Amino acid sequence: MTSTLYDKVFDLHVVRELGEDQYQLFIGLHLIHEATSPQAFSMLAERGMKVAYPERNVATVDHVIPTDDVARPFADPLSEAMISALEANTSSAGLRFLSPERRENGIVHVVGPERGLTQPGLTIVCGDSHTATHGAFGALAFGIGTSQVRDVLGTQTVVTKRLKVRRIEITGALAPGITAKDVILHVIHHLGSKAGVGYAYEFGGPVVDAMSMDERMTVCNMVVEGGALVGYCNPDETTFAYLEGRPSAPQGEDWDRAVAWWRSLRSDDDAVYDDKVVFDGAAIGHMITWGVNLAQSVPVDGLVPERASGDEEAALADARAFMGVEPGQPVAGIRIDVAFLGSCTNGRLSDFEAVAEELVRTGAKVAEGVRALAVPGSHEVRAQMVERGLDVVFERAGFEFRQPGCSMCIAMNQDRLADGETAASSSNRNFKGRQGAATGRTLIMSPLAVAAAAVRGAVADPREVFGLADGSRLVPAGPDSARPV
Numbered sequence: 001m002t003s004t005l006y007d008k009v010f011d012l013h014v015v016r017e018l019g020e021d022q023y024q025l026f027i028g029l030h031l032i033h034e035a036t037s038p039q040a041f042s043m044l045a046e047r048g049m050k051v052a053y054p055e056r057n058v059a060t061v062d063h064v065i066p067t068d069d070v071a072r073p074f075a076d077p078l079s080e081a082m083i084s085a086l087e088a089n090t091s092s093a094g095l096r097f098l099s100p101e102r103r104e105n106g107i108v109h110v111v112g113p114e115r116g117l118t119q120p121g122l123t124i125v126c127g128d129s130h131t132a133t134h135g136a137f138g139a140l141a142f143g144i145g146t147s148q149v150r151d152v153l154g155t156q157t158v159v160t161k162r163l164k165v166r167r168i169e170i171t172g173a174l175a176p177g178i179t180a181k182d183v184i185l186h187v188i189h190h191l192g193s194k195a196g197v198g199y200a201y202e203f204g205g206p207v208v209d210a211m212s213m214d215e216r217m218t219v220c221n222m223v224v225e226g227g228a229l230v231g232y233c234n235p236d237e238t239t240f241a242y243l244e245g246r247p248s249a250p251q252g253e254d255w256d257r258a259v260a261w262w263r264s265l266r267s268d269d270d271a272v273y274d275d276k277v278v279f280d281g282a283a284i285g286h287m288i289t290w291g292v293n294l295a296q297s298v299p300v301d302g303l304v305p306e307r308a309s310g311d312e313e314a315a316l317a318d319a320r321a322f323m324g325v326e327p328g329q330p331v332a333g334i335r336i337d338v339a340f341l342g343s344c345t346n347g348r349l350s351d352f353e354a355v356a357e358e359l360v361r362t363g364a365k366v367a368e369g370v371r372a373l374a375v376p377g378s379h380e381v382r383a384q385m386v387e388r389g390l391d392v393v394f395e396r397a398g399f400e401f402r403q404p405g406c407s408m409c410i411a412m413n414q415d416r417l418a419d420g421e422t423a424a425s426s427s428n429r430n431f432k433g434r435q436g437a438a439t440g441r442t443l444i445m446s447p448l449a450v451a452a453a454a455v456r457g458a459v460a461d462p463r464e465v466f467g468l469a470d471g472s473r474l475v476p477a478g479p480d481s482a483r484p485v
Contacts, residue, residue: 004165004267005234006200009140013123021161028122029056030152031108032095034086035063035412036127040149041089051093053156058117059090060098062107064412067375067402070100079413093153106378106404109133109344113217114380116246120235120262125152129224130344130428135232136216137239138265140200142229163230164198164274169205172281177468179354180215181346181426181446183207185287185297187279188226193295196228199274202267203233207281213242214350221345222428225294234266286462288331289430289444291319296430300449300461304329322432323441332459334443336424338417339372339454340435341399343409343427346447347377349384351426355451356393358466366398367457373415374399375407398454411436424453 015024037059044051051057064079074080083100090097098104098111105111108126112118112134120138125131127149134141148158170183201223208216216233223231233239240259243249250258285299296319298304306327308316320327325334341347341355352374358364366372374394376382382404385391391401408415409427416436417423423435423442430442443459452465462468 002268002270002272004202004271004273005138005232005265006140006163006165006202006230008265009121009123009138010162012121013140015157018159022159023162024157025123025160026157027056027125027152029058029112029117029124030149030156031112031117031124031126031131032057032059032086032090032149033063033108033126033128034061034065034082036146036149037089038082038085039146040127040153041085041093043147043150044153047154049154051095051153054094055096056156057093057153058096058098058112059086060105060108060111061086061100062105062404063406063410065100065105065403065405066413067373067405067407067415070403072101076413103379103383106376106380107344107347107406109217109221110347110377110381113137113213113242114246114378116243116249119243119249119258120239121265125158130221132223132229132231133217133221133344135220135223135230136213137243138232138235138262140230140232143224163200165202166196166199166228166275166277167202167204167273169276169278170203170207170281170284171205171278172207174207174281174284177448177462177466178284178286179446179448180211180218182284182287183281184219184222185289185294185444186284188222188294189287189297190279191226191277191295193225193293194227196223196226199228200230200232201226201228202273203231205278205281208233209236211238212350213238214348217348218345222294225428235262236266286446286449288449288459289442290323290325290331290334291316292322292431293319294428294430294444297444298331300332300445300459302331304331332461334459335422336370336443336453336458337421338408338423338425339366339370339399339450340375340408340423340425340427341373341447341450342375342377342402342407343425344377344406345409345428346426347375347381347404349381351447352376352381352385352390352394353388355447356390358448358451358462359393359397362466364397364451364455364465366454370398370454370457372399372454373402373408375402375415376404378404408435410434416440417442424450424459426450
């Protein structure tokens, strides 16, 4: 055979071909949250339709839920209304709802994997563009719009095109302290923010093969920022070890059968790709965005570009003006007002462990005048952090330790920038107004780089702040070992 995993999974789920490269695709798992579902449920009710496959739909709350005072009713009436609507809709339709009252909820792309709902070979959709995260497990996962949420609720299918597949290999090995976030920022920096349009990105090579599932999720999470709809890794022993024993994963003999099938889904050794790109892992640095899309980034010891080619020059000038930076200015030293640790990109236990390890080892504290937030990606992550004493570590260092949610990544609750503020953020988007203020500025970077910026009060090289240049590799303790409690 010469098939990619993408083509294998796609073909297994085709209900029918509609012509003009349009396919009706059966969806194995539909993840739902409060921000894009109320209208979809209303549209379904208007047509007198019911949810077709309740058991294949799972809901959580994440986008608008507050991360400070979670007493009901919420202080923000809109947040209360949206979450109340989801509670009512899931109850009437008989859907599984991960309740904040039972401390089950979390960011949709964190709770799905940690509960074993995300599995190789599934088609997974959600009304959220970063659904590509689940592709780390060898699933075909992508974001959909509200009308498509309605379609999936009513038919468990969606209409979509077949994508081309670009293989992205990261060879060699990463330098000390370089993270998965740096890897994907490096890829987007070189390929551009639109290069992935019409493509699924398959990640592989020695660096990706050595990554934990948390790291692979970070990489796949951000393919949409490079224009791709889907990103995935081939399932392997790391995948199976992560899933085994999780609440919704197969058990007993079903587990053995599942693993055997999952192995068969890997892209064949002679699979034919539409494109292939190779990056040297040793050439990847601590990446920092300076502009308003993720391709506008440089290593932390780099400079704001002075010029761009062709029609990019105007966009470059506009980004510099908005961000208040000058051509040739070092990125290191850009002052920050806020440091944000969290999001579906970097809100997992291992992300916080990596930062906490350096805070403890160095005794570093958040700089005066910097507001720093540590927001776990789920109640499971938060409980594990408390069990390990990481809440105390962050609070002693000057971070606010919050309840789980999307928080400042999307700023649909009260966690947001004020006009004119600049944030060092471990989230995934830096476009104008993303973090809740029209003139707020966002610098995207790894959790480790966010911590370094928080300590210095400005963008700083983690190697200098935390002494990572001694050749010792930063390895969090047991990034995939924790299980839901």
